[in-house]
Amino acid sequence: MLLKLSLTSMRKLAKDYLVLLFGLTISIAIFYMFETLAQNKTFLEANSLISSIMFVFHVGTFILAVITVFYIFYATSFLLSLRQKELGMYMTLGAKKRKITQLMFMETFFIGLVALVIGIVLGVGLAYGIAELLMTQLDFHGDGFQALYPSSLLITVLFYVALFFLTSIVNAWRVGRKSVLNLLKSGQQQDKVKTSGFRTFIGVVFSIILISVGYYVMVNIVDFQQLGIILATVTIIPGTYLIFISLLPYLVKKLKQNRNLNEKGINSFTLGQLRFRMLNLMMVLGTVAMLIALGLGAMTAGTSFYNNIAIQASMFHANDVVVYQPNDAEKEIIADMDLTWQQEYRYKVNEEGVYFLKADLESSPPEVMTFEEGADGYSPTIPEVELSEEQYGLYEEDGITELPDDWWSAVSRELAPNVMFGNREVYVYEESSYQDVQGEEQNVTLGKLEDFTDYLPQLEELNASQLVLAESYTDQEVEQIGGKYSNYVALKGVASGTIFMGVFLGIAFLMMMASVLMFKLLSSAGADVHRYSMLRKIGVRKTLLVKSIYRELFLLFLFPAIVGIVHVVVGMQMFSFIIFEPYTKIWIPLTLFIVIYGIYYIITVQMYKRIVLPKKF
Numbered sequence: 001m002l003l004k005l006s007l008t009s010m011r012k013l014a015k016d017y018l019v020l021l022f023g024l025t026i027s028i029a030i031f032y033m034f035e036t037l038a039q040n041k042t043f044l045e046a047n048s049l050i051s052s053i054m055f056v057f058h059v060g061t062f063i064l065a066v067i068t069v070f071y072i073f074y075a076t077s078f079l080l081s082l083r084q085k086e087l088g089m090y091m092t093l094g095a096k097k098r099k100i101t102q103l104m105f106m107e108t109f110f111i112g113l114v115a116l117v118i119g120i121v122l123g124v125g126l127a128y129g130i131a132e133l134l135m136t137q138l139d140f141h142g143d144g145f146q147a148l149y150p151s152s153l154l155i156t157v158l159f160y161v162a163l164f165f166l167t168s169i170v171n172a173w174r175v176g177r178k179s180v181l182n183l184l185k186s187g188q189q190q191d192k193v194k195t196s197g198f199r200t201f202i203g204v205v206f207s208i209i210l211i212s213v214g215y216y217v218m219v220n221i222v223d224f225q226q227l228g229i230i231l232a233t234v235t236i237i238p239g240t241y242l243i244f245i246s247l248l249p250y251l252v253k254k255l256k257q258n259r260n261l262n263e264k265g266i267n268s269f270t271l272g273q274l275r276f277r278m279l280n281l282m283m284v285l286g287t288v289a290m291l292i293a294l295g296l297g298a299m300t301a302g303t304s305f306y307n308n309i310a311i312q313a314s315m316f317h318a319n320d321v322v323v324y325q326p327n328d329a330e331k332e333i334i335a336d337m338d339l340t341w342q343q344e345y346r347y348k349v350n351e352e353g354v355y356f357l358k359a360d361l362e363s364s365p366p367e368v369m370t371f372e373e374g375a376d377g378y379s380p381t382i383p384e385v386e387l388s389e390e391q392y393g394l395y396e397e398d399g400i401t402e403l404p405d406d407w408w409s410a411v412s413r414e415l416a417p418n419v420m421f422g423n424r425e426v427y428v429y430e431e432s433s434y435q436d437v438q439g440e441e442q443n444v445t446l447g448k449l450e451d452f453t454d455y456l457p458q459l460e461e462l463n464a465s466q467l468v469l470a471e472s473y474t475d476q477e478v479e480q481i482g483g484k485y486s487n488y489v490a491l492k493g494v495a496s497g498t499i500f501m502g503v504f505l506g507i508a509f510l511m512m513m514a515s516v517l518m519f520k521l522l523s524s525a526g527a528d529v530h531r532y533s534m535l536r537k538i539g540v541r542k543t544l545l546v547k548s549i550y551r552e553l554f555l556l557f558l559f560p561a562i563v564g565i566v567h568v569v570v571g572m573q574m575f576s577f578i579i580f581e582p583y584t585k586i587w588i589p590l591t592l593f594i595v596i597y598g599i600y601y602i603i604t605v606q607m608y609k610r611i612v613l614p615k616k617f
Contacts, residue, residue, distance in 0.1 A: 021115050022603075024072070026515055028119025028160055029126050030508045031068055035152040036127045065159070070287075070516065072163050073170070101172040108171045112164030120156060124148050203246025210239030221574045232574075240563060241286040248282065248559060266540060270548045273528070284520045285560045288513050292564025292593070293571065295509030299589035300568055301575055302502025307584040310453050313488035315580075318367035318380040319414050320455075321447035322483050323462055330465055333458050334445060341367075341448040345415070348439035349473075353425035354417045355437045358387055361410070361428060366446050368409040383407045392428040403428065415444060416482035420466070422474040452484060459485040503589075510593055514600035521556065521604055525611040532612045542613070549609055557601050565590070 128147035214236035217228045224231065255261060256271040321339065323330050334342075345360045367380040383406035394412055396402040403411060407428075412418065417426050429437065449455055463485055470478040480486040532545055572582040 021111060021118070024112065024115035025119040025122055026511055027068060027072065028116055028156065029123035030512050031159070032120055032123030032152060032156045033127045033508050034505065035155050036123070036147065036149050039149055039152045039155070068159075068512070069163065072167055105168045105172040108168040109164055112160065112168070116157065116160050116164070119160075120153065123156070200246050200250055203242050204250060207239050207242035207247050210235040210242065214239060215570045218571050219573045221576070229574075232571075236567065237290065240289050240567070241283065243563060244282040244286040244289070244559070248285070266535070266544050266548050269531075269535065270552050273531075273548075273552050281520065281556065284517065285556070288517045289560035289563040289567070291509055291513035291516070292560060293567035295506045295513055296564060296589060296593050297506075297568045297571055298502045298509065299506030299592065300572060300586055301579075301582075302499045302506065303588050304572065304575065304579050304582050304584050304586065305502070306499045308579045308581055309488060309491045310451075311580050311584070312491055313484050314369075314452075315378045316369055316413060317484040317487065318369050318448070319446050320449040320452040320459070320484050321445065321462065322414070322416060322481075323445045323466060324420055324469060325442045326445055327465070330462060333461055334447065337447070337449060337455055337458060339447040340450055343446050344443045345446065346441055346443050347417075348434070348437045348441055349421055349424065350437070350439040351424075353427055354421050355434060355439075356411065356415070356417075356426075356428045357434050358392070358428050358430045361407075362387060365407075366410045366414045367448070368406050368414060370406065370409075381406070383410055387428070390430045391433055394426045400427070413482075414446065419478070419480070419482045420470045420473060452488075456485075456488075463489075506589065507592070507596075510596050514597055517557065517560070518600050518604045518607075521553065522607055522611065525608050528612045536613075545613060546609065549612070550605055553601065553605050553608060557597065557604075561597060565593075 124147050214232045217224050217231045217235070221228045221232075252271060256268070261271075321334065321337070321342075323334065326334065343360075343364045343366065346357045348355045365383045367382055369378045370381045383404070385404040385406060387404075387407065389401045391400050392403045392407070393400040394403060394408060402408070411426060411428060417424075452459065463481065466481050467478050470481050480490065535545060536542070569583075569586075572579075572586075575582050
């Protein structure tokens with residue numbers, strides 16, 4: 001009999017149960033994705049930068065587990081809110097409370113197990129798909145990463161089975177302790193929100209002070225260092241919650257007191273709904289804001305770090321292309337590039353050294369990167385010191401003068417002959433001395449691009465062929481020949497694993513965050529049914545009711561989003577000492593966040609309308 005009632009109820013509320021199943025499935029998939037990344041030992045050990053910060057995963061696992069516990073309770077409370085009146089009717093008709101609690105336990109646990117199976121399958125797919133997408137975009141191999149990982153699978157199953165068992169008991173207990181009248185009249189108590197008086201004033205003042213202190217510390221993190229991270233944590237977290245406990249209800253109250261706004265359409269009802277929800281939602285909104293900051297912050301830091309690799313690689317090299325003795329294939333590649341500047345320099349090489357012709361360098365000096373105090377950092381400049389001596393070297397010798405600073409950088413750093421020709425000495429000779437040097441004359445092509453990252457495949461080909469040439473001169477294996485592209489590859493190899501982790505986990509946190517807010521709103525939607533029914537009975541058009549729902553939920557999604565985004569924008573200053581332009585392409589993670597958040601907003605609105613609006617108009 002219990003099974004029949006349960007199946008009948010599930011069929012009747014099939015669409016509602018599908019939304020619940022979807023939310024639980026996403027939660028399980030996200031948890032599995034995180035555990036897959038955290039448990040892949042081969043992957044972690046292969047990426048030294050990640051393995052050095054393994055404590056982050058332990059902290060992250062704990063945070064995600066706590067969030068998941070709250071999320072599951074929110075999601076399953078949505079199931080309870082759907083069934084309370086129906087369960088009350090069963091008890092009115094003579095069903096025993098013990099049977100009702102058994103029914104609630106069975107439904108919660110059954111939905112959980114179904115979601116667990118689907119969630120793991122989806123988690124494996126998402127872990128593989130997102131990992132492949134990120135590795136492709138980052139040009140990152142991720143050796144050792146496995147989407148289907150046994151220990152991750154075991155942890156996920158054990159954690160969620162235990163959690164669903166616990167929530168099933170809690171839901172059954174919550175039903176069992178309620179009277180028939182409470183079940184039939186569920187959700188009709190009004191929340192009282194205190195938005196005035198000394199207590200609210202103190203909360204508003206403290207929220208502003210705490211957030212201001214936290215922001216100041218993050219902006220000046222270089223001065224505070226590790227103490228700054230601790231100060232930012234202990235000020236911003238309570239400050240964020242105080243915003244939603246004191247400041248937000250106060251602002252909503254002020255909006256409602258604005259007669260022009262309040263008396264337009266059914267704004268009075270919409271703002272009243274917001275005030276009604278404040279007591280139950282303020283802690284959730286604060287949590288969602290912090291999750292947005294964590295998830296979006298991880299993604300923004302990861303993408304900024306990645307996009308700053310090119311900037312960091314360009315710090316010490318003004319030129320993008322350096323090709324010694326270009327063959328026909330290399331000349332063709334260079335010709336296909338849109339070079340903004342190009343110059344060839346003649347040189348000779350023998351067993352004693354490498355000799356560049358001074359006249360070529362003087363006629364078209366290569367740019368070098370120089371650092372000036374008080375400036376924005378490194379900037380390209382042209383050597384202006386006159387080369388008055390007949391013979392120069394990288395280092396002073398008998399009868400040979402050491403090159404001036406900028407010229408030293410132009411020859412050693414931009415032309416990078418030391419890597420190409422091994423331990424040979426490097427000289428710059430005027431015409432007569434140059435002609436006396438024994439050896440075949442060759443040339444090296446130097447060039448600049450508008451954005452060298454647009455030509456990475458071509459630069460990779462040139463780098464490969466130049467490595468072969470360098471090995472022919474050094475008689476040993478050469479891993480890199482120096483220059484901007486070599487720096488880019490080296491930095492990318494070190495950072496790609498960490499960037500992958502940041503974006504991967506950022507997406508997971510954002511999906512979890514939006515799901516938390518969605519189910520908290522839906523779990524309390526039953527209390528609003530009679531309000532919308534009453535408005536409809538007095539003649540309010542359906543279009544106005546739908547518009548009110550869109551506005552109300554939009555504001556509830558908007559408030560934590562604004563706070564979380566501001567936290568991220570200010571918080572990126574914490575990385576300014578290791579990331580030269582922390583806001584580079586910040587629109588990418590922001591766009592991804594808006595897409596994820598927007599999808600959950602639309603799903604929430606559609607589900608909320610199904611619950612609160614009368615079925616017949």
